[in-house]
Amino acid sequence: MQIPAGKKIYFASDNHLGAPSRAASLPREKKFVSWLDEVKKDAAVIFLLGDLFDFWMEYRTVVPKGFTRTLGKLAEISDSGIPIHFFVGNHDLWMNGYFEEELNIPVYHKPKEFTFNGKTFYIGHGDGLGPGDTGYKRMKKIFTNPFCKWLFRWLHPDIGVRLAQYLSVKNKLISGDDDMKFLGEDKEWLVNYCKRKLEDKHRDYFVFGHRHLPLTIPLNNHALYINLGDWISYFTYGVFDGTQFELKEFGN
Template sequence: MKLPIYFISDVHLMLNDTAEEKHKRKSLYRFLNYVRTTRGTLFFVGDLFDFYFEYPDMIPKAYFDFYNKAYQLKKAGVNLRFIAGNHDYWLLDFMKEKIMNETYFDDTTFSLKGKNFYITHGDGLLSWDYGYRILKKIIRSPFFTWCFRLLHPTIGYSIAKKVSRTENHPEHSEQLKEKIRNELTKFASGHFEKGFDYMVCGHYHLNEIIDVGKGKLAVLGDWQDQPSYAVFDGRELTLHQWENNA
């Protein structure tokens, strides 16, 4: 794995071509151009797309500009790694083979420069997410996936546009954010006791690094309102705002 290693999550590329979406993509592509100059590694830590369901002979054209940009990065030597999130779990060969170098359908780990990393999108970790954990098993099951692929893509994506509306999701209250921090800290602590040095997590949009004993937990931000990224330079993991987003 090549240094530096960048991490972003919850970009939520949308199916609808709005002014806000164009602004977000412009910011994202400037960031990808920056990563390209380093020829390092880039992890997409889930929910890159607000909805992505790949059919054997069909991919959503709304993301064509991203496919092209990512493919050019890959050709330039950037190592692209994608962890499927709760919005974009249903990948097939196009994303796995043509666009990304590596794809993961669950949490993943790696070691580099004497540091051990645990990478997770993070959905379903909270103790009160009982219902979601059941739903997650259902919608990720082979049977559900098979049934959804029986739908014509136009119908499937029409349903997705109505169900998945990230731009309308409310902000977490400070009280809820604190509860989430406590839960994630507890989860990370158990892994740090097993020898991990860093945990990188998405999904919760907190945009902060939390010291947990001898380890560090990076809870990435989203790209809807606060474009940010984490980077490991071989010595330490740091979190940054992406300022070149005008």
């Protein structure tokens, strides 16, 4: 895709709407909607890289209550013709058609490659990639197991959603407190994952969320790893203007 003159590509991740409660996250949601209102003025494409919600579960005819401001704004932007791409995170991985059917937003469960203005982007949420993190990888296999999801759906939504929200906030293995600490470049498992991917094929930009830290790390002379940060502590986002990628803080 060639970005039209005057247009940009925007990236955001890790809003965790609903945490620690809907009321507490409402100011953050309003700020995110304000950001969407701002970037729609010159957006060619918008990428949302997961954990938009702190918990999301789609039953056959039920989705979690709330988030109407965000969902309505996404619908408005999508209806206006601006493409939005959504990558599921470890908190909202139980998506199963709602975004596609109601918002016309494609949903990806694995990293995907895109090319804009001759630059190659490798994009994903980032959870479970690279070496280590074996405990979470085992947990993810349970969460994504079709039989386990089938069992969970037998819980009444009032019980299932409340239970999952509680665990999402309280359980460090799920809520990811450790993902907010910089480990050092040599120990950053997403950085190591990107370096391994470069051995197979060149990409110009590796863009991820999940780590909750705004990071820009050169992988070599021609490739860059970017972590978008979050909308809890940093309110950071990525923007590509056709030639350069930048991390910015909304409101500054």
